Amino acid sequence: MVTQTIAWITTRGLFGRRRFLLLIPLPLLVVGLAIISRAFGVAPENWAQPVLVGLGLAVVLPVIALIVGTGVLGSEIDDGTIVHILTKPLPRWQIVLPKLVVATAVTTVTVSIALYVAGVLADSVRLGLGLALGGLVGSLAYSALFLALSLVTRRPVLLGLVYVLVWEGLLGNFVSGTRVLSVQQYVLTIADKVAPTGLLQSKVSLPVAIIMSAIFAVGFTLLAIDRLRSFSVAGETS
Amino acid sequence: MTGLLGPNGAGKTTVLHMMAGFLAPSRGTVTIDGAPTWRNPAVYKQLGLVSEREAAHDFLTAREFLTVSARLHRLPDAEAAAQRALELVEMTPAQDRRIGTYSKGMRQRTRVAAALVHDPQVLLLDEPFNGMDPRQRLHMMELLHRLGEAGRTILFSSHILEEVEQVSGTVQVIVSGRLAASGDYRAIRRLMSNRPHVFAVHSTDDRRLAVALMGQASVTGVEIDRTGLTIRAGDYGSFTRALPKIALAEGIRVRRLHPSDESLESVFSYLVEA
Numbered sequence: 001m002v003t004q005t006i007a008w009i010t011t012r013g014l015f016g017r018r019r020f021l022l023l024i025p026l027p028l029l030v031v032g033l034a035i036i037s038r039a040f041g042v043a044p045e046n047w048a049q050p051v052l053v054g055l056g057l058a059v060v061l062p063v064i065a066l067i068v069g070t071g072v073l074g075s076e077i078d079d080g081t082i083v084h085i086l087t088k089p090l091p092r093w094q095i096v097l098p099k100l101v102v103a104t105a106v107t108t109v110t111v112s113i114a115l116y117v118a119g120v121l122a123d124s125v126r127l128g129l130g131l132a133l134g135g136l137v138g139s140l141a142y143s144a145l146f147l148a149l150s151l152v153t154r155r156p157v158l159l160g161l162v163y164v165l166v167w168e169g170l171l172g173n174f175v176s177g178t179r180v181l182s183v184q185q186y187v188l189t190i191a192d193k194v195a196p197t198g199l200l201q202s203k204v205s206l207p208v209a210i211i212m213s214a215i216f217a218v219g220f221t222l223l224a225i226d227r228l229r230s231f232s233v234a235g236e237t238s
Numbered sequence: 239m240t241g242l243l244g245p246n247g248a249g250k251t252t253v254l255h256m257m258a259g260f261l262a263p264s265r266g267t268v269t270i271d272g273a274p275t276w277r278n279p280a281v282y283k284q285l286g287l288v289s290e291r292e293a294a295h296d297f298l299t300a301r302e303f304l305t306v307s308a309r310l311h312r313l314p315d316a317e318a319a320a321q322r323a324l325e326l327v328e329m330t331p332a333q334d335r336r337i338g339t340y341s342k343g344m345r346q347r348t349r350v351a352a353a354l355v356h357d358p359q360v361l362l363l364d365e366p367f368n369g370m371d372p373r374q375r376l377h378m379m380e381l382l383h384r385l386g387e388a389g390r391t392i393l394f395s396s397h398i399l400e401e402v403e404q405v406s407g408t409v410q411v412i413v414s415g416r417l418a419a420s421g422d423y424r425a426i427r428r429l430m431s432n433r434p435h436v437f438a439v440h441s442t443d444d445r446r447l448a449v450a451l452m453g454q455a456s457v458t459g460v461e462i463d464r465t466g467l468t469i470r471a472g473d474y475g476s477f478t479r480a481l482p483k484i485a486l487a488e489g490i491r492v493r494r495l496h497p498s499d500e501s502l503e504s505v506f507s508y509l510v511e512a
Contacts (some may be wrong), residue, residue: 005309009295016297080293084352087258088310089282229277233260233289 002090007098009085010072014106017075022067023106026060027114034118048122048199052131056115057187061138062164065107069146070156072099073224077150083233092228100140100147100221107139123197130194138187141213144220145183151227179203186213239386241402242395244412250395251290253412254364257393258287270360283311286353290364292345296338300329300348303337304355311356323351327381343374350381361385363394367401379405434458435474440466440494441485447492450484466494 014020030051037047073096076082085095112135119128145163150156164184171178172185179185189202189209202209242250255261256268259275259282268275275281295303304320313319324330327347332340337348346366353361366382367375382405386392396402402409403423411419441447444467448460451469456477459470471477485492 002310002312005306009298009306012297013295080289080291081295083260083287083289083291083293084295084307084349085310086260086279087282087285087287087353088307089279089312090310091279230262231260232262233255 002094003098006085006095007102010099010102013076014068014071014102017071019067019071023064023110026064027110030056030060030114031117034121038121044122044199052115052118052122053188053200056118056131057134057138057184058169060114061111061135061187062142062168062184064110065139065142066146066157066160066164068107069103069143070150070160072103073147074150074156082231086231093225096147096221096225096228100143103143103147104140107143108136111135111139123199124195127191127195127197127199130191133194134187134191137190137213138183141183141186141216144217144224148220148224148227151224151231176203180208180212183213183216185209239382239392239406240408240410241406242393242410242412243399243402244397246397248412249415250412251364252415254362254393254395258285258362283356284359286356286358286361288349288353288363288366290368292342294337294345294349297336299334299336300324300351301333303348304351307352307355313356319355323355326354327351342369343371343377346370346374346378347381360391361393363392365396366394367396367398375401434470434472435477436498437469437471437477438466438494438496438498439469439492442491442493446488447485447490450488451481454480454484456480468498
């Protein structure tokens with residue numbers, strides 16, 4: 001009952017903020033571009049990589065996960081309502097886990113449907129399912145990361161963007177070692193292994209992708225629970 | 239019922255947050271009924287906190303907000319508990335409106351209700367009167383009085399003297415992170431006998447009274463003007479005992495004796511200066 005209540009109020013909070021509207025255009029863009037490419041008869045080899053990977057996995061998935069993942073806890077910390085949740089005799093995991101579930105679910109639904117549709121249009125239902133599954137795993141790993149970030153730093157969105165843009169986007173292209181710590185690469189690998197098409201090029205092995213995703217999800221969740229346990233509210237001088 | 243008084247930046251919020259488990263003490267432990275408050279969510283069973291920030295879930299109605307609070311406390315009948323708390327703060331007429339539409343005072347009362355929903359033994363309030371108009375302030379003071387009379391331990395902070403004076407007789411004065419004084423504020427004031435107490439006196443013959451008073455060891459200064467005498471006394475007790483005797487002996491009738499700085503204000507400014 002407690003976890004349901006936390007999930008309910010988290011969802012209400014998420015959809016009650018205007019920030020939520022940011023979730024809509026990005027997935028539509030992926031689907032829209034896929035439809036246009038198909039309609040004009042462009043060969044999937046030419047558009048699948050930029051639309052599915054360049055836009056879908058590298059931008060839409062992490063950005064949506066960032067908005068949602070920092071929204072489920074970070075915005076409550078920002079506006080101070082977290083105190084109402086924390087002044088309850090609840091073990092902190094009962095607060096973190098429902099929020100993680102909500103973040104993952106909202107991100108997955110938002111991103112995976114678009115990825116599925118774009119995957120089907122690019123190649124096959126199998127590719128669509130592969131991308132949707134990758135999206136689910138990615139949503140979980142990213143959500144855990146961004147949820148923990150909102151407890152570790154006062155600027156989770158900024159730090160999250162740095163991770164997505166600089167670490168995954170920039171360094172991931174040039175320094176191959178960084179790919180082992182890149183959620184984007186795990187997602188790519190999972191989608192590629194589920195549906196080997198030649199349209200996606202995975203750069204890490206499947207076991208690495210699965211194990212590292214699990215480590216991301218579990219590790220950052222544990223970190224978030226521990227950080228929430230020692231959550232401090234600094235006094236504000238009025 | 240205890241008031242935590244101090245200027246801005248004195249450490250009132252820090253103390254309250256340590257008590258409420260939102261700050262780790264750099265040394266030692268803070269306990270409530272023997273249980274540490276830091277990293278121990280179980281203390282919230284008997285603790286209610288109304289923080290200074292006015293945050294509440296604006297998208298919920300007061301009733302939803304209170305029901306959520308009650309559920310998170312695992313109360314057996316969350317709806318009934320929510321209703322009880324709303325009645326206590328007299329928020330039932332507006333309970334089905336979203337909190338975002340409330341005035342400051344209503345919002346504050348809703349937050350107090352949320353802190354009371356599980357009937358805690360200890361209630362901590364950080365600047366509960368901030369931003370309230372006089373009527374709302376009066377209402378909140380009445381509410382705190384009622385809660386105190388019902389046997390709860392209430393600790394609230396304020397940087398405004400009149401608030402503390404009106405709500406609670408017991409005061410803890412914090413200045414720069416130190417406990418500067420503790421106890422009944424009049425008693426605190428009296429204990430500080432090294433500071434002159436100022437009395438305004440008016441009598442049938444002010445000048446003759448002034449001459450007689452100067453002979454008293456407890457009197458450190460007398461000023462005379464059209465309105466009467468301003469007397470500085472080093473020791474509260476001996477001066478107030480001496481004055482009637484002198485007046486009687488001199489045949490002077492004292493028309494007015496007014497401890498002109500017997501307010502928390504003067505206690506406070508003295509402590510801050512010290």
